[in-house]
Amino acid sequence: TQLLEQSPQFLSIQEGENLTVYCNSSSVFSSLQWYRQEPGEGPVLLVTVVTGGEVKKLKRLTFQFGDARKDSSLHITAAQPGDTGLYLCAGDPTNKLIFGTGTLLAVQP
């Protein structure tokens, strides 16, 4: 059973556009992590959000944790081709890290 649903599954945009990726669950998480994975590599941690309502910024990326700690979003401003990759949210409901379904982002130059 997949506890974390991400949307959209695929996203192809032009350089300079903005986008938002969503990560939703019916379960409450003590924290959520966001990773980016590029082809041929393992996922790399971008951020961990811990507090309900928390907003964290990482350059052009803004991460938000829902007030009820059941959902999270990732907003990218002025996307660049280097942002291309598979974006994954992940949470730890029972001492095992559960990953979301993933959002594959392609940014065209």
Added chain:
Amino acid sequence: DAGVTQSPTHLIKTRGQHVTLRCSPISGHKSVSWYQQVLGQGPQFIFQYYEKEERGRGNFPDRFSARQFPNYSSELNVNALLLGDSALYLCASSLAGVGNQPQHFGDGTRLSIL
């Protein structure tokens, strides 16, 4: 410092065979987790080991087993390979258990079953 290293990087096996995948964690990390990732999907949790003990197990058949050694390196074993076992197998290490701990991933072992 070296990151998480996995070996081999690629492997081709046939149905019914068994395979052993290896993982060396970042120095000082005591927890190792294993994941299976099918192309285009998120990784699926297989096992987590901390201080040489199994601390978590995902929904995988008994054909999958793992262990952690005194130096915190780990092996994942898969017996009686099936075509559906073809995937990227990822290893991740962290300082302690899972929880809020950042997971540091290796680049994986690409396993192909013919």
